Amino acid sequence: MGYAKIIGVGKYLPDNVVTNEYLSTIVETNDEWISTRTGMKERRITTGEDTTDLAVEAAKNALYNAGISAEEIDLIIVATTSPDSLIPCMACRVQEQIGAVNAAAFDLTAACSGLIYGLNIGKNFICSGQFKKVLVIGSEVLSKIVDWTDRNTCVLFGDGASALVIAESEDIDGIKSVHIGADGSKGKYLTCSALKLENIFVNDDKEYDNKIRMNGKEIFKFAVNIISDSIRQILDENNLSMDDIKYVVCHQANSRIIEFAAKRLNADVKKFYMDMDKFGNTSSASIGIALDDIVKDGMLNKGDKVIIAGFGGGLTWGSALIEWAIE
Numbered sequence: 001m002g003y004a005k006i007i008g009v010g011k012y013l014p015d016n017v018v019t020n021e022y023l024s025t026i027v028e029t030n031d032e033w034i035s036t037r038t039g040m041k042e043r044r045i046t047t048g049e050d051t052t053d054l055a056v057e058a059a060k061n062a063l064y065n066a067g068i069s070a071e072e073i074d075l076i077i078v079a080t081t082s083p084d085s086l087i088p089c090m091a092c093r094v095q096e097q098i099g100a101v102n103a104a105a106f107d108l109t110a111a112c113s114g115l116i117y118g119l120n121i122g123k124n125f126i127c128s129g130q131f132k133k134v135l136v137i138g139s140e141v142l143s144k145i146v147d148w149t150d151r152n153t154c155v156l157f158g159d160g161a162s163a164l165v166i167a168e169s170e171d172i173d174g175i176k177s178v179h180i181g182a183d184g185s186k187g188k189y190l191t192c193s194a195l196k197l198e199n200i201f202v203n204d205d206k207e208y209d210n211k212i213r214m215n216g217k218e219i220f221k222f223a224v225n226i227i228s229d230s231i232r233q234i235l236d237e238n239n240l241s242m243d244d245i246k247y248v249v250c251h252q253a254n255s256r257i258i259e260f261a262a263k264r265l266n267a268d269v270k271k272f273y274m275d276m277d278k279f280g281n282t283s284s285a286s287i288g289i290a291l292d293d294i295v296k297d298g299m300l301n302k303g304d305k306v307i308i309a310g311f312g313g314g315l316t317w318g319s320a321l322i323e324w325a326i327e
C-alpha cells in the first residue's frame with residue numbers, strides 16, 4: 001500500500017451575499033438570534049449558478065493550486081445533496097467542463113460528511129495503486145432545497161463548493177486515520193425527499209416534502225458527541241495530543257457545536273477554525289472552503305497536522321488526520 005496526500009485545495013462561492021438583516025425581512029428572525037445561536041452573520045446564495053457551475057469553478061481553482069492539468073485526473077468524485085440532475089451525475093458534468101478526459105466520475109451522497117467520505121474513497125483508490133490523482137469536490141446549492149418560509153432552517157444554509165486534489169505520495173503519509181460512519185436510525189432528524197413514488201401503478205396523495213426538515217436539538221447533541229469522540233479517537237490512535245495539532249477544521253454548522261466539542265476535549269477553541277460567520281452551513285463544501293481559506297492566509301506549513309471532522313444527514317460522520325504536504 002502506498003501513501004496519498006493533498007496537493008491542492010480550491011473553493012468557489014457565488015457573489016451574492018445574504019445578511020442576517022436581509023433574512024429578517026423574509027422570516028421572523030433577527031441578527032441577534034442568528035449570530036448568538038449559530039455564529040452566522042452572512043452566507044452566499046446563488047442568483048443563477050447551479051451545483052455543477054460551482055463545482056467546476058472550485059475544481060479549476062484546486063487544479064490551478066495543485067499545478068496540474070485536468071487530463072492528469074484519474075477519478076472525479078462529487079459529494080452533493082443538491083444535484084442539478086440525477087443523470088448525468090455532477091461528476092460527469094464536471095469532467096466534461098474541465099476537460100478531465102481520462103477521469104472516471106461518480107457522485108456520492110453523504111450530506112455534510114460527503115467531502116470526507118470522498119477523501120476516504122479517493123485515498124483508498126490511490127493507496128491501492130489503481131489511480132494516481134483524484135479530484136474530490138463538495139458542491140451544494142442548498143438554497144434549492146431550503147424552505148424559505150421556515151425560520152428554523154432557512155437562516156442556516158448557504159451555497160458554495162470546494163475541491164481537493166489528492167495524489168500518490170512517496171514521502172508523506174498525508175491522509176492518515178480516516179474514519180467514516182453512519183447511524184441510519186437517526187436519519188429522521190434531518191430529511192429531504194427526492195423523487196415522489198409515482199408510476200403506472202402508484203399515484204397516491206401521500207404528503208410529499210422535498211425541502212430540508214431538521215430536528216436541530218437532536219443534530220446538535222449528535223454533532224457535539226461525534227466530533228469530540230472522533231477527534232479523541234484520532235489523537236489516541238496516533239499517540240498525539242491536541243498540542244501536536246495545528247488546526248481542527250469541523251463542518252461549519254454552528255459555532256456553539258464546535259465550542260462545546262472543544263470544551264469536551266479540554267482543548268483550546270482557538271485551534272478550531274470557524275468561518276460560518278461568512279458562509280453559513282454549506283454542507284459537503286464547508287470543510288474544503290475552510291481549508292482553502294487557511295491555506296490562502298498562509299496559516300499552514302508542510303508537516304503541520306490538521307484534523308478534519310464532519311457530521312450530517314444520514315446521520316453520517318467522518319474524520320481524518322491530515323499531514324500538510326504542500327510547501
Ligand code: UT7
Pocket residue numbers: 028029030033034037038112151152153155190214215216217219220223253254281283311312313
Ligand atoms: O449540517 C448539519 C445539520 N445541521 C446542524 O448541525 C444544526 C444543529 N442544530 C443547531 O445548530 C441548533 O439546534 C439550531 C441553530 C438549529 C437551533 O438552535 P436552538 O438553540 O436549538 O434553538 P431551538 O430550536 O430550541 O429554538 C429556540 C427558540 C424557539 O422558540 P420558542 O419555541 O422557544 O418560542 C424557536 O422557535 O428559537 C426560535 N427560533 C428562532 N427565533 C428567531 C428558531 N429559529 C429562529 C430564528 N430566529 N431563525
